[in-house]
Amino acid sequence: MNIVLIGFRGSGKTSIGREVAALLGRPFVDTDALIVQAVGKTIREIFAAEGEAGFRRREVAAVASAAEGDNQVIALGGGAVLNPVNIAGLKARQAKVVWLWASPKTLHTRIQADASTNASRPNLTAGGGLEEVQNLLAARLPLYEGAADATLDVGGISVEEAARKVAALWPH
Numbered sequence: 409m410n411i412v413l414i415g416f417r418g419s420g421k422t423s424i425g426r427e428v429a430a431l432l433g434r435p436f437v438d439t440d441a442l443i444v445q446a447v448g449k450t451i452r453e454i455f456a457a458e459g460e461a462g463f464r465r466r467e468v469a470a471v472a473s474a475a476e477g478d479n480q481v482i483a484l485g486g487g488a489v490l491n492p493v494n495i496a497g498l499k500a501r502q503a504k505v506v507w508l509w510a511s512p513k514t515l516h517t518r519i520q521a522d523a524s525t526n527a528s529r530p531n532l533t534a535g536g537g538l539e540e541v542q543n544l545l546a547a548r549l550p551l552y553e554g555a556a557d558a559t560l561d562v563g564g565i566s567v568e569e570a571a572r573k574v575a576a577l578w579p580h
């Protein structure tokens with residue numbers, strides 16, 4: 409059974425996912441990393457060359473490829489829930505989905521603090537910033553909520569604590 413982490417940018421899917429995988433002794437798969445590896449460009453470069461639509465097509469392929477494996481911890485990109493095919497494909501193989509939740513302000517602060525943001529993360533709306541986080545998170549809330557088998561509030565807890573909580577949900 410795959411454990412899948414979803415949530416907005418800055419929610420800690422990759423760092424928490426890595427730690428959950430270590431705790432459970434499972435492989436860790438990050439679908440953004442699969443895309444970057446396959447294309448040989450950063451996500452920002454893929455958005456620039458192919459638009460968001462091109463990136464989303466590649467994301468469907470990456471999620472489908474991750475879904476073929478079993479007993480992994482999989483971190484999805486923040487927008488992977490936009491196409492229902494992604495979650496449906498994972499759940500068809502019994503995946504359990506955890507939504508890592510934090511407030512827009514916390515997410516924005518974490519995105520700003522992440523040195524890789526400017527180099528690799530494209531703005532998703534014209535303005536970017538806190539407003540982008542607020543608007544996109546509001547629009548995506550029903551999708552995260554609908555996909556989640558469990559929700560974890562990651563505001564104010566460490567990566568290690570969050571990982572322990574996720575690992576305790578489905579320990580085997």
Ligand code: S3P
Nearest residue numbers: 416417440451485486487529530
């Ligand atoms: C996106 C989030 C990113 C990446 C892409 C689009 C989004 O993943 O897939 O830039 O639409 O929220 P992270 O959530 O891992 O940063």
